[in-house]
Amino acid sequence: MTNQTGLDRRQFLKTAATIAVGAHVVTQSARAQDGERMRMALLGCGGQGTVLLTNALRVPEIEWVATCDIVEEAAQAAAARVGEGCQAFTRYEDVLANVELDAVAIATPLHWHAPMAIAAFQSGLHVFCEKCMAYTVDDCKDMIRAQMSANKILQVGHHLRYHPLYWHAKRGFIDAGLLGDITSIYGQWNRNNSWRRPVNVAGDYTEWGYPDAEHLVNWRLYKEYSGGLMTELASHQIDVVTWMIGKTPIAVQAMGGVDYYDDGRTVPDNVHVTFAYPDGVKFDYISGTTNAFSIFGSQCHEVIKGTKGTLVMCHLNPGPTDSAGWFFPEEGTQREIWMDMAHKVDIGGHEAIVLDATITEGPPLAGQPISTLIDGEGHLAKMTYQLEFEEFVISCREMKLPSCDGLTGLKSAADAILANQAIETGETIPFPEDLYTITM
Amino acid sequence: MANPQAVDNLADGIDLTSGEYRLRRRQIAMGSVFEIILDGDRDEVELRALIESAFAEVVEPLEMQLSHYRSGSEISWINENAHRGPVRVEPRLFDLLMECADLTSITQGAFDVTIGPLVRCWGFHRKEGRVPSTEELAEVRERVGMEHVVLDAQAGAVAFDREGIELNLGGIGKGYVVDRVVEYLTRYGAHCALVASGGSTVYAMGVPPISEDGWHVGVRPAGAEGERIGSLHLTDAALSTSGDFRQHFVEGGVRYGHIIDPRTGWPARGVRAACSVTASGTRADALSTAFVVLGTEDTESLCSKYGERALLVSLNAENEPETRQFGQPILEQARSMGGIS
Numbered sequence: 001m002t003n004q005t006g007l008d009r010r011q012f013l014k015t016a017a018t019i020a021v022g023a024h025v026v027t028q029s030a031r032a033q034d035g036e037r038m039r040m041a042l043l044g045c046g047g048q049g050t051v052l053l054t055n056a057l058r059v060p061e062i063e064w065v066a067t068c069d070i071v072e073e074a075a076q077a078a079a080a081r082v083g084e085g086c087q088a089f090t091r092y093e094d095v096l097a098n099v100e101l102d103a104v105a106i107a108t109p110l111h112w113h114a115p116m117a118i119a120a121f122q123s124g125l126h127v128f129c130e131k132c133m134a135y136t137v138d139d140c141k142d143m144i145r146a147q148m149s150a151n152k153i154l155q156v157g158h159h160l161r162y163h164p165l166y167w168h169a170k171r172g173f174i175d176a177g178l179l180g181d182i183t184s185i186y187g188q189w190n191r192n193n194s195w196r197r198p199v200n201v202a203g204d205y206t207e208w209g210y211p212d213a214e215h216l217v218n219w220r221l222y223k224e225y226s227g228g229l230m231t232e233l234a235s236h237q238i239d240v241v242t243w244m245i246g247k248t249p250i251a252v253q254a255m256g257g258v259d260y261y262d263d264g265r266t267v268p269d270n271v272h273v274t275f276a277y278p279d280g281v282k283f284d285y286i287s288g289t290t291n292a293f294s295i296f297g298s299q300c301h302e303v304i305k306g307t308k309g310t311l312v313m314c315h316l317n318p319g320p321t322d323s324a325g326w327f328f329p330e331e332g333t334q335r336e337i338w339m340d341m342a343h344k345v346d347i348g349g350h351e352a353i354v355l356d357a358t359i360t361e362g363p364p365l366a367g368q369p370i371s372t373l374i375d376g377e378g379h380l381a382k383m384t385y386q387l388e389f390e391e392f393v394i395s396c397r398e399m400k401l402p403s404c405d406g407l408t409g410l411k412s413a414a415d416a417i418l419a420n421q422a423i424e425t426g427e428t429i430p431f432p433e434d435l436y437t438i439t440m
Numbered sequence: 441m442a443n444p445q446a447v448d449n450l451a452d453g454i455d456l457t458s459g460e461y462r463l464r465r466r467q468i469a470m471g472s473v474f475e476i477i478l479d480g481d482r483d484e485v486e487l488r489a490l491i492e493s494a495f496a497e498v499v500e501p502l503e504m505q506l507s508h509y510r511s512g513s514e515i516s517w518i519n520e521n522a523h524r525g526p527v528r529v530e531p532r533l534f535d536l537l538m539e540c541a542d543l544t545s546i547t548q549g550a551f552d553v554t555i556g557p558l559v560r561c562w563g564f565h566r567k568e569g570r571v572p573s574t575e576e577l578a579e580v581r582e583r584v585g586m587e588h589v590v591l592d593a594q595a596g597a598v599a600f601d602r603e604g605i606e607l608n609l610g611g612i613g614k615g616y617v618v619d620r621v622v623e624y625l626t627r628y629g630a631h632c633a634l635v636a637s638g639g640s641t642v643y644a645m646g647v648p649p650i651s652e653d654g655w656h657v658g659v660r661p662a663g664a665e666g667e668r669i670g671s672l673h674l675t676d677a678a679l680s681t682s683g684d685f686r687q688h689f690v691e692g693g694v695r696y697g698h699i700i701d702p703r704t705g706w707p708a709r710g711v712r713a714a715c716s717v718t719a720s721g722t723r724a725d726a727l728s729t730a731f732v733v734l735g736t737e738d739t740e741s742l743c744s745k746y747g748e749r750a751l752l753v754s755l756n757a758e759n760e761p762e763t764r765q766f767g768q769p770i771l772e773q774a775r776s777m778g779g780i781s
Binding site: 047050051054057058080081083193194195196197198200263375379380381382383386 | 485486488489490492493495496497501505510511514517528531595596627
């Protein structure tokens with residue numbers, strides 16, 4: 001199979017070059033210079049916004065000066081979490097118009113990512129945007145165009161890009177060729193709950209697109225606002241696969257539906273997806289809401305299979321380390337000498353080599369050697385959410401592409417969105433050649 | 441994979457009496473089984489959403505915040521940084537730390553969340569108990585004591601006055617999470633629920649449909665195998681148990697339980713298990729541990745002074761459990777076994 005990923009390398013290089021050149025020609029906001037704190041606003045103070053804020057408060061280079069949520073109590077609670085000097089708003093336009101800022105972090109429902117990010121770029125700000133990047137492929141591309149016009153940083157919150165164990169898997173196993181030829185991948189994020197939230201707010205939110213408070217609180221369950229399991233969960237793992245194997249899909253087949261929870265939702269409560277990559281590689285993915293079983297002890301994992309071995313990566317572990325990874329050498333393949341000395345465990349009757357990211361070599365992550373960010377048992381020195389904000393600060397100050405930039409976010413968003421199209425149409429969706437191409 | 445180090449087997453001393461209720465969900469959290477029973481005349485979709493979101497929005501985030509096992513938790517962050525200067529913490533966590541300090545005060549130091557280094561020193565964190573040397577114990581005790589924790593209410597910040605101090609909410613965190621779940625359920629209009637953490641702390645909200653007297657809860661000597669020592673009905677109150685029946689080791693013919701007296705650095709002796717019934721899970725969790733440490737006389741004194749209720753379980757010369765109750769009796773139906781009074 002020929003490489004038809006649709007990635008326009010020239011356009012990518014043009015994107016990267018534009019940003020890199022900007023480091024020398026752009027006069028940055030005075031406040032974002034080295035030694036001064038970046039003034040940031042949080043747009044969206046719900047569950048994920050709170051997680052981001054809690055972790056980002058540990059980054060001393062960031063000064064949170066505003067919070068914003070259409071639910072006033074949420075904005076106020078987040079501002080109180082920050083403390084004195086942080087103002088609460090209910091309209092993001094007011095934040096952009098009235099607060100002196102260097103950057104915003106966006107953690108709103110998906111359909112608001114693009115309008116807010118574009119407005120922020122037009123206000124001359126850097127943007128950290130939660131994943132999934134945006135509601136449509138065009139939204140993603142509009143965000144990147146706005147970013148390039150503003151010559152600012154766009155970082156997308158695929159936080160596994162900031163996970164030491166995943167970096168170790170990439171550098172120490174995949175790039176080192178220990179898996180041989182990667183031929184297939186399996187991923188899952190299975191839970192056993194309805195994903196529905198009780199309605200805890202009152203008020204009129206029709207101006208923002210929600211006919212009632214229930215639609216606001218449960219925005220993930222409705223197609224008008226979200227791509228459901230594909231955008232809210234799967235996009236993380238699609239990004240991991242793209243990163244690990246260095247390829248993007250060429251087609252997708254999928255099934256799914258509202259098959260169990262008859263509660264008015266419009267996004268599937270289960271998705272079964274197969275992505276096809278160049279060279280015959282397939283990625284089978286399942287996300288469901290009625291059974292959380294996993295032989296690896298984590299509801300969320302990726303299994304990358306090659307001719308010489310299998311790599312398993314887990315996060316959201318029930319244990320204390322939040323993550324774990326193992327390598328299973330294939331029977332009959334030549335083993336590396338170090339494998340005999342490596343720490344091993346038994347998983348399902350198979351000998352599994354425990355991934356130890358303390359020996360990871362190579363470039364630093366968020367300015368820090370990866371070996372210092374995790375211990376041999378997988379305990380993280382810092383949460384991935386903190387590391388992504390630490391890198392965001394570096395990227396903004398030095399005008400460097402972050403590990404998870406806009407183009408990276410576009411890829412996983414587009415893949416998730418096309419998988420949803422495959423579910424809706426029941427057809428195999430070939431990936432357009434220009435799917436990831438940005439034209440100005 | 442669950443790491444056995446994360447399993448903090450606090451006393452498994454509470455039996456939730458079976459009965460009819462609309463919805464029940466159990467989930468591994470904070471190293472134990474967290475359980476919510478929810479009842480009420482509401483739409484099933486609503487009830488399910490409420491019970492699921494209580495786990496997703498309260499239990500799981502609080503575990504991430506409070507666990508000293510989890511690197512990256514707010515407690516770990518404090519432990520790693522507070523000796524260098526004030527660390528601003530989430531307001532509710534700050535309130536909890538203030539309550540910890542208050543509980544240390546009213547228990548005369550028998551409850552202390554800085555006890556972590558002592559727990560490690562005795563090997564209980566890995567369930568590999570051992571008697572430390574006198575020198576080791578003395579060195580570790582330098583790093584234990586709530587007086588080394590500076591709580592700045594104005595700044596909402598916590599600082600340690602020396603390196604090596606650490607916060608370990610193992611003796612109060614589960615009760616706190618129970619309270620936060622109860623608060624969450626109440627906010628969403630629930631009025632009938634049972635919330636339990638690890639079988640050691642339970643809060644009973646309202647009255648179940650099958651009993652006007654409240655939720656029927658059985659009590660066993662904490663962590664001990666065998667039958668209940670009695671039961672009680674709970675309404676809008678918390679019950680917590682602590683004990684060392686399950687976690688202990690024997691060395692040189694001496695039995696050492698896992699509940700350590702922060703004031704001496706040695707495992708508590710005499711009382712083997714204790715129960716507290718009080719208005720909040722947070723307080724009940726802490727007091728049940730403190731009662732084991734305080735022993736009979738000081739527990740009686742505390743109950744008298746603060747209007748608390750305590751049940752203490754000891755073993756008599758025939759190795760049979762004996763109970764004593766202070767304040768309003770906790771047990772309504774006590775089994776006649778051995779020296780139970």
